[in-house]
Amino acid sequence: MKPGRYGIYGGQYVPETLMSALIEVEGTYARVREDPEFSRRLSWYLHEYAGRETPLTYCGNLSRDLGCRVYLKREDLLHGGAHKLNNTLGQALMAKFMGKRRLIAETGAGQHGVATAIAGAALGLPVEVYMGEVDTRRQALNVFRMELLGARVVPVVSGTRTLKDAINAAMRDWVANLRETHYLLGSCVGPHPFPRIVRDFQSVIGEEARRQILEREGRLPDTVVACVGGGSNAIGIFSPFSNDDVRLVGVEAGGEGLESGHHGASLSAGSVGVFQGALSYLLQDADGQACETHSIAAGLDHPSVGPEHAMLKDSGRVRYEAVTDAEALRAFRYLSRTEGIIPALESAHAVAYALRAAGDLDRDGIIVINLSGRGDKDVADVAMIHGGAA
Amino acid sequence: MSRIEALFARKNPVFIGFTVAGDPDGERSFGVAATMVDAGVDLLEIAVPYSDPVADGPVIERAHVRALRAGTTLDDVFALVRRVRKHAPDLPIVLFTYYNVVHRRGPERFFSEAAADADGVLIVDLPVEESDEVAPHAVRYGIDRIALIAPTTSPERQHAILREASGFVYLISLEGVTGERDRLPPGIACLVGAVREKTNLPLAVGFGVSCPEHVRIVVEAGANGVIVGSALVRIIEEHSSDEAAMDEALATAIRSLRGGLVPDPEPDIPRHKRVEG
Ligand SMILES: Cc1ncc(COP(=O)(O)O)c(C=O)c1O
Numbered sequence: 001m002k003p004g005r006y007g008i009y010g011g012q013y014v015p016e017t018l019m020s021a022l023i024e025v026e027g028t029y030a031r032v033r034e035d036p037e038f039s040r041r042l043s044w045y046l047h048e049y050a051g052r053e054t055p056l057t058y059c060g061n062l063s064r065d066l067g068c069r070v071y072l073k074r075e076d077l078l079h080g081g082a083h084k085l086n087n088t089l090g091q092a093l094m095a096k097f098m099g100k101r102r103l104i105a106e107t108g109a110g111q112h113g114v115a116t117a118i119a120g121a122a123l124g125l126p127v128e129v130y131m132g133e134v135d136t137r138r139q140a141l142n143v144f145r146m147e148l149l150g151a152r153v154v155p156v157v158s159g160t161r162t163l164k165d166a167i168n169a170a171m172r173d174w175v176a177n178l179r180e181t182h183y184l185l186g187s188c189v190g191p192h193p194f195p196r197i198v199r200d201f202q203s204v205i206g207e208e209a210r211r212q213i214l215e216r217e218g219r220l221p222d223t224v225v226a227c228v229g230g231g232s233n234a235i236g237i238f239s240p241f242s243n244d245d246v247r248l249v250g251v252e253a254g255g256e257g258l259e260s261g262h263h264g265a266s267l268s269a270g271s272v273g274v275f276q277g278a279l280s281y282l283l284q285d286a287d288g289q290a291c292e293t294h295s296i297a298a299g300l301d302h303p304s305v306g307p308e309h310a311m312l313k314d315s316g317r318v319r320y321e322a323v324t325d326a327e328a329l330r331a332f333r334y335l336s337r338t339e340g341i342i343p344a345l346e347s348a349h350a351v352a353y354a355l356r357a358a359g360d361l362d363r364d365g366i367i368v369i370n371l372s373g374r375g376d377k378d379v380a381d382v383a384m385i386h387g388g389a390a
Numbered sequence: 391m392s393r394i395e396a397l398f399a400r401k402n403p404v405f406i407g408f409t410v411a412g413d414p415d416g417e418r419s420f421g422v423a424a425t426m427v428d429a430g431v432d433l434l435e436i437a438v439p440y441s442d443p444v445a446d447g448p449v450i451e452r453a454h455v456r457a458l459r460a461g462t463t464l465d466d467v468f469a470l471v472r473r474v475r476k477h478a479p480d481l482p483i484v485l486f487t488y489y490n491v492v493h494r495r496g497p498e499r500f501f502s503e504a505a506a507d508a509d510g511v512l513i514v515d516l517p518v519e520e521s522d523e524v525a526p527h528a529v530r531y532g533i534d535r536i537a538l539i540a541p542t543t544s545p546e547r548q549h550a551i552l553r554e555a556s557g558f559v560y561l562i563s564l565e566g567v568t569g570e571r572d573r574l575p576p577g578i579a580c581l582v583g584a585v586r587e588k589t590n591l592p593l594a595v596g597f598g599v600s601c602p603e604h605v606r607i608v609v610e611a612g613a614n615g616v617i618v619g620s621a622l623v624r625i626i627e628e629h630s631s632d633e634a635a636m637d638e639a640l641a642t643a644i645r646s647l648r649g650g651l652v653p654d655p656e657p658d659i660p661r662h663k664r665v666e667g
Contacts (some may be wrong), residue, residue, distance in 0.1 A: 002519065013489050013515045015445040016551075017565060061601035160449055164442065171444045176566035239391070274490040276442065277515075287464045288494030289441040 004192020009307035012191040013274045018171070021178040023027060026193040028098045033200075038097060045089045049122060050079040052086075052204065056212035057367070061338045066358035068365040071221070072341070073209045073237060075372050082344065082373030083205060083233045084115035088184060090201035092119035095182035102181045103127045106170040108135055108163035108229070109299035109346060110142025111373055112186030117151035119184075127151040130169040132162035135298045142377050160292050163302045167276055187230025188306035191277030197307050202236025209368055212238045216368060223247045223357070226370035227349040228267070228320065229299045231306035233372035238318060247319070250309060251353040253295030254322035262294035266305045267313050267320040275304040281313070296325040296385075297345035297378075327352040332375060332382060333390075344373035345382070393482040393509045394534055394557045397432055403609050405596055405648050407423035407431035407554025408486065408619035410453040412439050414630045419457070420473050421633065421639065422626060427478045430648050434474065434614035435512070435617065438467050438487040445488075445514045447569025449620040452627060464491060465544040468503050471488045475507040484510035484557075485537055489520075492500035497524045505531035510557045512536035512550060518551050525554060536560055541581055548588055558592040558615060563599065563608070570620045586612065605650025618647055 032038040075083035107113030113129035120127035159165035174183040182245035226234035228250040255263030283291040283303040312318040331352035438614035534557030596617030629636035
């Protein structure tokens with residue numbers, strides 16, 4: 001098998017100019033994985049700076065409502081408000097080890113941009129974040145946060161002006177500046193070795209959750225649920241459970257419904273294709289052009305998904321489901337009122353699936369939901385949708 | 391002998407022009423190609439429009455957008471190639487594409503359709519690591535696979551790439567995406583020299599070549615061909631409302647750029663002396 005493959009998926013479909021940078025990143029990653037000094041520093045940042053470990057919260061009200069035992073893995077409580085910091089601290093530290101002097105990133109919801117800005121500030125690396133112009137408007141709060149953190153936000157006006165075009169813009173910047181710049185890719189997508197690196201840095205979520213649930217319940221959960229945009233929070237919580245008898249469910253953006261064509265559900269409704277450096281599932285037309293996507297959650301509004309998820313779908317190890325905008329909005333308000341936790345709209349997709357699926361579990365059934373982020377960034381948007389009423 | 395081989399055997403250096411199929415729209419795209427050929431383009435690179443052209447700068451990206459907005463399909467691209475082939479039976483034509491278009495059509499079918507009228511295929515985001523997916527089809531249908539070498543390509547990778555290359559080798563002049571530049575980077579002669587030692591294939595240099603002076607620099611660096619893209623595509627964009635003016639501006643630009651292929655007609659005494667001595 002060729003390197004960087006997950007079954008048939010993955011690979012390195014990039015312009016020749018980028019290959020040297022990918023080879024450098026791959027070499028550095030192999031080196032730092034063996035380097036105790038790297039592990040020590042990353043561990044310090046994760047624990048002392050970012051606030052790991054995050055709680056695995058038993059939700060009494062939710063459990064009573066749903067008739068099973070519901071736990072939330074609280075990545076919303078990580079510094080920055082989402083799981084993204086696990087990856088950005090790891091990669092920013094790698095960039096330091098490579099002697100890079102600048103970080104660039106793409107962002108959709110703004111959470112990865114914020115997390116990159118935080119890591120850049122903490123480690124003394126200047127940050128530029130590419131963000132689709134549409135997303136700069138719907139996630140205006142995060143634009144301001146990034147700027148407060150000292151990052152420069154570059155609105156991207158090409159293509160669909162959302163996440164995929166932000167990735168294109170970041171790749172173009174990287175090709176031109178690869179000697180001094182590290183492209184800090186925010187999800188388990190793109191060419192090898194990024195899917196692997198991001199999965200490894202995010203696996204801390206699942207490692208903690210597995211240990212915590214064993215401590216609390218003395219057994220593994222029946223189901224683990226996570227939302228899937230590029231798939232990093234999902235692969236992070238799934239990986240450590242992959243050899244266990246645990247049902248794993250990834251929840252994609254169903255938008256206005258799969259039949260409407262306005263959604264971001266590449267695994268549920270897409271086909272196999274090459275996109276932004278990797279072979280995976282893709283929402284594409286008959287000629288292989290990427291389709292316009294839609295989701296109320298900017299972080300899920302993307303036509304493709306990480307290649308490892310493509311393999312896990314084919315093998316059946318993970319089930320992928322789609323949740324509509326309306327269901328996600330309902331879950332957003334429901335969790336806020338029931339547990340006093342406002343989820344990110346992305347994470348609300350996972351909550352919505354749990355609401356739907358809880359009926360299949362019996363009283364003692366245990367479900368763990370990865371609450372990948374908090375919803376402060378979405379409050380203004382949701383208020384607008386509801387005409388100002390909570 | 392293939393058309394590409396015949397061209398480089400007959401002419402040195404050659405002028406290679408780039409256009410996106412379907413830009414600015416289906417009908418005028420043929421006019422653009424015909425104008426380019428008639429004005430002196432020796433080899434035509436026709437790009438398949440793609441939604442996410444990550445190797446391209448803003449000018450060519452906008453051309454991809456225009457072509458897709460105009461509804462250009464892959465079938466339309468092959469139809470355009472056929473028309474250009476009829477217009478210029480001996481012209482070497484290279485299809486320039488991103489890989490997903492090939493993957494979606496099926497590599498075998500893509501190459502069989504391309505081979506009908508094109509002479510080469512260049513897949514900009516298919517590095518040698520992944521090229522086994524297309525290599526047998528290129529051989530089977532007798533179409534050249536144009537390889538890319540960048541300034542960042544290591545000598546070992548150059549060897550691996552050249553083992554598979556045919557037709558000519560596309561040397562990327564700079565670290566970056568396509569697009570006009572005020573000046574070319576200084577390392578072009580080094581890159582041409584390094585690759586020249588490893589292959590007998592003709593070498594063409596592209597990315598950033600924007601004016602006759604750049605053409606001259608590339609030729610003096612020892613290249614056998616010069617590729618101009620954005621500088622021509624920009625003319626299409628600027629004249630999209632007036633076809634006659636577009637054709638005239640394109641032809642003028644090509645003739646002027648071609649001027650860089652030959653040494654200054656003005657006798658240049660020091661240079662002359664150098665050549666004699
Ligand atoms: C809170 C939150 N969850 C999930 C995602 C989706 O990304 P991924 O699928 O990589 O976890 C995002 C992306 O912006 C996010 O901000």
